[in-house]
Amino acid sequence: MIEPRNLQDLRDALSVKEEKKSLKHAINKRSSFLPFVTRGTERPKFKEGFDGVLGGFTRQISGMQLNQRLNNGELIKQMSMNVNVEDRDKQYLEQILSMFLLDNGGSLKVFHPYMFQYLPFSESVESKGEQEISRFLADVFIEGDNEFKGFFQNTHSDDLISKLVLTNLGGLEEKNTELKYRTKLNHITKIFKEDFRYLFSHEDYFKNHYALFLSYYYFFYITQITLKFSQKTKGDLYYNNEVFYTLDWEPTSKSRKGYAFGYQTIKDASKNLLIDINVLEHLNILFGVNNSQSYPELKATYENSSEEKQGVLKRMIREWMQEYRSILSLTNNSIDENLEYDELVMELFKSIQETYEKSTMQGPQSRYPLSIDEVGKKYFMKTRGSLGYMLNASQDLLLLMTALSLKDERKSLKQVFVELELRGLYFDKYSKEEIVALFDKLNLLDKKSDSGDAQYVKPIL
Structure with a gap:
C-alpha cells in the first residue's frame, strides 16, 4: 500500500x-526476480554439468532435503549385507552392485527417477549459487503445486537390483520452504508445467533429457525476463520477445537473423x-x-x-x-x-x-549478468568465428522441444514452428529449411493430408 x-x-x-x-x-x-549473484566465486560455472541444480530442484519440488552426500562404498556394503548370499559370494555381489550403481567416474547412476533426489550440490563455494538457482526454478515453474510433489517419490521398480538399491537409500528428510520468487512470465510457467508432465510420462526419455530440459527452460526464462526489464513499462509479460537461434550444424553469416537478433539482443539488454x-x-x-x-x-x-x-x-x-x-x-x-x-x-x-x-x-x-553467459555458453551458445557468440540449437535440443511441441499429436509443419516459438526457439527461413530436411531424414514428415501437399510432423515419443 x-x-x-x-x-x-x-x-x-x-x-x-x-x-x-x-x-x-x-x-x-x-523483491526477488533472479537468482544471480555479484560475487564471482559463488556463481555456478557448470564445469561438471547441471546435476547440482537438477538434484536441488528435484528435492525442492519433492519437499525434501539431503542430509548428507551418499557414501557409495558404504552404501554398496550395506546393500550386500541385506542379501542372503554365501560369504564367498559377497565380493561378486558387491561388484555387480558397483557396476549397476556407479559410472566410470565413480558417480551415482540415475537408473530411476527417484534417484535424481540424490544428486548433490557441488562441493565448492559455487554450491550456494546452485542452491539459489534450484529454489528459483522450483518457485517460478512449480509454484508450490502439490501435483508435482509425488513425481519423484515413487520407488516402484520391477527390477530386483533396482528394488534392492531403492529400498536401501536413506538420507532424505522432509523440508518445508516458503516461496521466495514469483513467476513474472506466466505463459512460460504454464507451458513448462505442460511439458514437464508429458516428459515425465516417458521415463527413459525423461532420464536422458531431464538436465537439458531444465537447463533450457532456465535459460529461456532468465533471458526473456532480462529483455522485459530492459523495456521498462513497455515490456509485455504475456508474450515472448523474439530472439533467433541458429542450428548447430549449419553455417551462418552477418546477414542472418541469428546474428543481429540473437545473443547480441540479450547481451545489450543485460548490460x-x-x-x-x-x-x-x-x-x-x-x-x-x-x-x-x-x-x-x-x-x-x-x-x-x-x-x-x-x-x-x-x-x-x-x-x-x-x-x-x-x-x-x-x-x-x-x-x-x-x-x-x-x-x-x-x-x-x-x-x-x-x-x-x-x-x-x-x-x-x-x-551480475554473467549468470546468463555461464549457462548459455555451456549449453545454448556457440562461437562463430569473427561473428562471436550466437544462440545455438543442437539437434538434441531441437528434437526435445519438437517432441514436447507435438506430444501425442500429428501437427502441421507451420504449427510446429509456432509451438517452438512459444518455447522461445525462433528460426529464420534458412534454419527452417534445415529443420525440414532433418525431419525428412529422420522420417518424421508425413506428406499425406487432406489439404494436398501440406506437410505434417509425426509425434516423436
Whole structure:
C-alpha cells in the first residue's frame, strides 16, 4: 500500500546513514526476480554439468532435503549385507552392485527417477549459487503445486537390483520452504508445467533429457525476463520477445537473423540488468507491495490507485532521488516537480546508473549478468568465428522441444514452428529449411493430408 512511511522503509532497507553519506545497494529485500549473484566465486560455472541444480530442484519440488552426500562404498556394503548370499559370494555381489550403481567416474547412476533426489550440490563455494538457482526454478515453474510433489517419490521398480538399491537409500528428510520468487512470465510457467508432465510420462526419455530440459527452460526464462526489464513499462509479460537461434550444424553469416537478433539482443539488454533490479527494489518498497512487481505491474498498480495515492508516490520518488543523489555526491540534486510517473522512474534509473558508472561500482554491474553467459555458453551458445557468440540449437535440443511441441499429436509443419516459438526457439527461413530436411531424414514428415501437399510432423515419443 502506498504510504508516506514507505520512504523510511526504503532508507532502512538500504542502511542509509545520512550523517556518513552512505547507503548499501541491497537487492532481494522486498523483491526477488533472479537468482544471480555479484560475487564471482559463488556463481555456478557448470564445469561438471547441471546435476547440482537438477538434484536441488528435484528435492525442492519433492519437499525434501539431503542430509548428507551418499557414501557409495558404504552404501554398496550395506546393500550386500541385506542379501542372503554365501560369504564367498559377497565380493561378486558387491561388484555387480558397483557396476549397476556407479559410472566410470565413480558417480551415482540415475537408473530411476527417484534417484535424481540424490544428486548433490557441488562441493565448492559455487554450491550456494546452485542452491539459489534450484529454489528459483522450483518457485517460478512449480509454484508450490502439490501435483508435482509425488513425481519423484515413487520407488516402484520391477527390477530386483533396482528394488534392492531403492529400498536401501536413506538420507532424505522432509523440508518445508516458503516461496521466495514469483513467476513474472506466466505463459512460460504454464507451458513448462505442460511439458514437464508429458516428459515425465516417458521415463527413459525423461532420464536422458531431464538436465537439458531444465537447463533450457532456465535459460529461456532468465533471458526473456532480462529483455522485459530492459523495456521498462513497455515490456509485455504475456508474450515472448523474439530472439533467433541458429542450428548447430549449419553455417551462418552477418546477414542472418541469428546474428543481429540473437545473443547480441540479450547481451545489450543485460548490460543494465543490475540497475533495473535496483530500481525495482526501490519501487517495490515505495509502493509498499510484497509480491515482487515488475515495471508493467507497478505501472498498473499506480494507475489503479487514487489521485491522492499517486501524488504521495510521486512525492516519495522525488524526495528519494534528491536524497539518493545527495548521499552519493551526484551532481544536480534538483528534481522537476512536474515529472509524471514514467518520467520519474526513468530519472531514478538514470540516478542509479550514474552511481554504477563510478569505477568502484562497475565490477558488480558487469558480474551480475554473467549468470546468463555461464549457462548459455555451456549449453545454448556457440562461437562463430569473427561473428562471436550466437544462440545455438543442437539437434538434441531441437528434437526435445519438437517432441514436447507435438506430444501425442500429428501437427502441421507451420504449427510446429509456432509451438517452438512459444518455447522461445525462433528460426529464420534458412534454419527452417534445415529443420525440414532433418525431419525428412529422420522420417518424421508425413506428406499425406487432406489439404494436398501440406506437410505434417509425426509425434516423436
